[in-house]
Amino acid sequence: EIVMTQSPATLSVSPGERATLSCRASQSVNSNLAWYQQKPGQAPRLLIYGASTRATGIPARFSGSGSGTEFTLTISSLQSEDFAIYYCQQHNNWPPYTFGQGTKLEIK
Amino acid sequence: EVQLLESGGGLVQPGGSLRLSCAASGFNFTNYAMIWVRQAPGKGLEWVSGSSGSGTNTYYAGSVKGRFTVSRENSKNTLYLQMSSLRVEDTAVYYCAKADTSMVRKNWFDSWGQGTLVTVSS
Numbered sequence: 001e002i003v004m005t006q007s008p009a010t011l012s013v014s015p016g017e018r019a020t021l022s023c024r025a026s027q028s029v030n031s032n033l034a035w036y037q038q039k040p041g042q043a044p045r046l047l048i049y050g051a052s053t054r055a056t057g058i059p060a061r062f063s064g065s066g067s068g069t070e071f072t073l074t075i076s077s078l079q080s081e082d083f084a085i086y087y088c089q090q091h092n093n094w095p096p097y098t099f100g101q102g103t104k105l106e107i108k
Numbered sequence: 109e110v111q112l113l114e115s116g117g118g119l120v121q122p123g124g125s126l127r128l129s130c131a132a133s134g135f136n137f138t139n140y141a142m143i144w145v146r147q148a149p150g151k152g153l154e155w156v157s158g159s160s161g162s163g164t165n166t167y168y169a170g171s172v173k174g175r176f177t178v179s180r181e182n183s184k185n186t187l188y189l190q191m192s193s194l195r196v197e198d199t200a201v202y203y204c205a206k207a208d209t210s211m212v213r214k215n216w217f218d219s220w221g222q223g224t225l226v227t228v229s230s
Contacts (some may be wrong), residue, residue, distance in 0.1 A: 043220035
């Protein structure tokens, strides 16, 4: 089973600033990595798949990069609605599909 | 618009059974694999099970294998999760989600339901 590790656990950033979230896989997942956003009391929402492809309707301020074992989600200019928990998920080796433990993005 | 609506959650005693349903609309249900993902209170996401679009191929996490069964009724656009021998650690919000293809293979999940809470407690 591939273990996904996200860092940091909590990230404090001011609105308008840039946020960089990291995700590491215990072995290569090629470019088969997705990112999801989850707000309190809501279901996860797909942001990025294939490491760098934005899902339908996702603003351009969200971007993903990386391959192999190291991945990054960047939010270029934080809006108030972006403060949430972010999860990465590998979609290369299955079953099982595995998720990271999440990074909470909070307002500084 | 894709809509997924879970139902069937509730309070059940350890060792008990429960069946969850996920009613889908807004897309050709048969053409897409579907999965169940759960989230224990205050915790992260855990993939539980997946079904190919036809229902022929099914997959399970090790933690639920032999206790949970995923199925689908394509004529009713509905996905099910039959849960038996429930344990306290199965307590979670259970989400159904739509995959990007008909096969359970290298999938990401582009639409999610709002979830249904399952509480296993005596």
